[in-house]
Amino acid sequence: MTGLLQVFNVFILIYFAVLNGFYLFLSILAFKSLRTYVLRLRSLNIDDLVSSSGGLPVSLIVPAYNEAETIVESVRSLLTLRYSDYEIIVVNDGSTDATLVRLIAEFGLRRIARVATSDVSTEPIRHVYQSSRHPGLFVVDKDNGGKADALNAGLNYSRGAIFCAMDADTLLEADALARVARPFLEDTSTVAVGGIVRIINGCDVDGGSIGDIGLPRKLLPRFQVLEYLRAFLASRVGWDRLGATLIISGAFGAFRRSTVGAVGGFDTRSVGEDMELVVRLHRYCRDNAIPYKISFIPDPVAWTEAPEKLSQLAAQRDRWQRGLAQVIARHRSMIGRRRYGIPGMVALPYFVAFELLGPVVELLGWVAFLIALSLGLVSLAHAVAFLALAVFLGSALSVASVALEEMSFRRYRRSRDLVTLLGLALVESFGYRQISTYWRLRGLVSALRRDGTWGEMQRGGFKGVAQGAEARQS
Amino acid sequence: MIGLLGFVGALLVTNAIFAGMVLLLRVRSNGRAKRYDRIESLWEPVIVGIVSGSSETVPVVPDDEVxxxxxxxxxxxxxxxxxxxxxxxxxxxxxxxxxxxxxxxxxxxxxxxxxxxxxxxxxxxxxxxxxxxxxxxxxxxxxxxxxxxSHPNRLECTIAVLDRLHRYAHWSPSLISTMLAQVGTGALIHLREYLGDVTRPSHERAVVAGSLRLLRDPHSAHIAAGVLESDDSELVVACLRLIEAVGSKEQAPAVRPLVDHPAFFVRSEAVSVLSHIGDASDVEAITRNIYHDSPWVTIRAARALLELGQRQLLMSLAMGDGLAAESAREALYEEAA
Structure with missing residues (x-):
């Protein structure tokens, strides 16, 4: 028993070293990439490039389920995007509130005939509407089938060569479409591009666009700001450098319509439909020897509302973990196979070992650690030293992600926000990380029980977000 | 115990140093931004003055501000x-x-x-x-x-740019077409020659066809018609679009066989072209295409029938079910809107 415990503790040490080594490696790659990327943006004038693109039509697909609070303002904001050739397709996914009624009243919608150009199977379509005031605005009204099903309906009725999937409560920056379209112009083999998602809580929103950017007033979304910086600027930029982008956030991602149509659209059985689609695209292109590129770029920005309540955040993390488990289970045959390149040989094994099983290993590590401590197999000094090291590495990586933000986009201009972020990086290891691990563990258990629910998040709407910002300023 | 405290202390200090470095980065960035703002506030009015003509003298730019x-x-x-x-x-x-x-x-x-x-x-x-x-x-x-x-004043560079088209093979063809079209009508001779040159790669000729379409060059339509027998679908589609934009009835015989092309994107483009340069004799072939299994073809066919004055036929089709009927309804709706 004692021997077993010692072996396990050594395993935990190695696991810990490899995990942090990986994080460090990704952060270094991200640092290199961001430096180059910022310079590259200066060498190509985005506006000039897109205005002279000769037309790369983009369809924005906005699935909406009970979004009456925010949908009108969201659509108004989307109508002001700086892009020459785009259509907006709002998919009302069988909302039980006034989502459709508000859209009809606000934008003068009328029923039209429109042929579906893809045949991805979806729940029945009731009607398709077009705005009499904004000819590029369409609404597809359908029976409820979930987000993936709504996206598929939007895909079927879209006409752009590129479609952009986003959440109804997400606010795109005015040039976000132009920026996310750029990789498609630069490389015709590009099949998918992810943009960065930032947290809107605490920012001023005026007329559907972001004004003053600041940190949320509440602690929980503040921690999420730090998490998002780590996830997007360190992790995703790093993975992109390796050519192994596996996640493009459902809140904001652009895809080549024909390729997504060829793989059958989004998987309606998955709660992690965004990651599942990206992994499937990798698989499809490699299986069929199609040259392809899937990228993450950090300058097109989408702003989203972060959960402010523990229960909502718990549900979100639970769902993310279930989604990850489903994706890995479905594509397990890609793991470790050379034909799937870095995505199959490195990224997927990483996701299995550290993202999926991480919470289990962490829990077992704690248990083994406490037993070993109580049996005297590990001295208290070693235990404290190990914990201190774990906290240090966690904080250092968070500080590194704040540094990446600081050297690239510097969205949080107030110095006190920067100090707050650095302070959060130091304290998040005391409580927040552990509770996060618990939610992920719960998600894994739910996945094993095959729970396919989404959970609901109460939206404050952008006005609510702005009120939060006002409160913060006062 | 002292060793442990030292270790923990060292980690804390290291973390504090990292955080301090980020703060220093902020201080440096703020300093740079301030300097840039100062230079901008100084020089923007100077530039505006010179541009508006209210100021004639051009001040000397200090070395460190250049x-x-x-x-x-x-x-x-x-x-x-x-x-x-x-x-x-x-x-x-x-x-x-x-x-x-x-x-x-x-x-x-x-x-x-x-x-x-x-x-x-x-x-x-x-x-x-x-x-x-x-x-x-x-x-x-x-x-x-x-x-x-790629500018009208740099006509002499057009051939140099055309000779490097292979370097931009992975860039969006529409982006390159637009770039070449910015040279203007002065480049037409070179572009026509390039399109007709069978020794050039098909992909590049397709890009050039796109430029000729943007420049709306009627003389290139017959060259495009001659290219329609190519095996390269991308080139054929680009030429069809060119004919659609600037062609005439003269090119219709070359286009007609393509309404039965196996590739739906070639077929749909050919149907669309015939709606502009075709005549009543094309109605039958186009009607055949409204029953195709690709919606891209059926929509184009429905619009083409409308263009060729087949409104009654379309209305009767719209009464039914299936893709053909849906396409007919969409075309009729578009016309009404």
Missing amino acids: RHVLEIAARFARMLKGQELESVRRLSAPYVDRLLEDLRDPSPEKRGAAVDKISVLALDSHAEYIVAALDDPSSRVSLVAARAL
Whole structure:
């Protein structure tokens, strides 16, 4: 028993070293990439490039389920995007509130005939509407089938060569479409591009666009700001450098319509439909020897509302973990196979070992650690030293992600926000990380029980977000 | 115990140093931003004065402000034309050479930025550097140069740019077509020649066909018609679009066989072209296509029937079910809207 415990503790040490080594490696790659990327943006004038693109039509697909609070303002904001050739397709996914009624009243919608150009199977379509005031605005009204099903309906009725999937409560920056379209112009083999998602809580929103950017007033979304910086600027930029982008956030991602149509659209059985689609695209292109590129770029920005309540955040993390488990289970045959390149040989094994099983290993590590401590197999000094090291590495990586933000986009201009972020990086290891691990563990258990629910998040709407910002300023 | 405290303390200090470095980064960035803002607030009115003609004298730019001023000048220059642009160029002329060292920088991003700024501020006096950048090892830098040289005043560079089209093979064809079209009608002879040259790669000829379409060159329609027998679908589609934009009945016989092409995107384009240059004899073939299994073909066929005056036929089709009926309804709806 004692021997077993010692072996396990050594395993935990190695696991810990490899995990942090990986994080460090990704952060270094991200640092290199961001430096180059910022310079590259200066060498190509985005506006000039897109205005002279000769037309790369983009369809924005906005699935909406009970979004009456925010949908009108969201659509108004989307109508002001700086892009020459785009259509907006709002998919009302069988909302039980006034989502459709508000859209009809606000934008003068009328029923039209429109042929579906893809045949991805979806729940029945009731009607398709077009705005009499904004000819590029369409609404597809359908029976409820979930987000993936709504996206598929939007895909079927879209006409752009590129479609952009986003959440109804997400606010795109005015040039976000132009920026996310750029990789498609630069490389015709590009099949998918992810943009960065930032947290809107605490920012001023005026007329559907972001004004003053600041940190949320509440602690929980503040921690999420730090998490998002780590996830997007360190992790995703790093993975992109390796050519192994596996996640493009459902809140904001652009895809080549024909390729997504060829793989059958989004998987309606998955709660992690965004990651599942990206992994499937990798698989499809490699299986069929199609040259392809899937990228993450950090300058097109989408702003989203972060959960402010523990229960909502718990549900979100639970769902993310279930989604990850489903994706890995479905594509397990890609793991470790050379034909799937870095995505199959490195990224997927990483996701299995550290993202999926991480919470289990962490829990077992704690248990083994406490037993070993109580049996005297590990001295208290070693235990404290190990914990201190774990906290240090966690904080250092968070500080590194704040540094990446600081050297690239510097969205949080107030110095006190920067100090707050650095302070959060130091304290998040005391409580927040552990509770996060618990939610992920719960998600894994739910996945094993095959729970396919989404959970609901109460939206404050952008006005609510702005009120939060006002409160913060006062 | 002391060792442990020392270890924990060392970690804390290291973390504090990291955080401190980020704060220093902020201080440095703020300092740079302040400096840039100061230079901008100083030089923007000067540039505005020169552009508006209210100020004649061009002050000397201090050595350490040259790069910032050139940056501001380039930003203005991108928005200006004619005399106003020339006045900004005059202001920056004595300092543009400072950017030349960036052309030798190992970073393609820096070289690209330099090419961009030089071409905006001093294309006439520094054209040889921009032409040389066409052969930069980075295709991105080469493209920045090509975009700068694709201008009516740089007609002599058109062939040089055309000869480098292979370097931009992975860039969006529409982007390259638009770039070439910016040369204007002066480039038509070269573009027509390129389209008709069977020794050139099909992909590049398709790009050139796109440029001719944007330039709406009626004389290229017969060249495009001659290319329609090509095996390359991309080239055929580009030529069909060109004929659709500028063609006439003369090209219809070459287009007609393509309404039965196995590739749906060629077929749909051919149907669309015939709606513009075809006649009543094409109604049968187009009607056949409204029953095709690709919605892209059926929609084009429905619109084509409407163009050819087959409204009654379309209305009767719209009464039914299936893709043909849906397409008919969409075309009729579009007409009504």
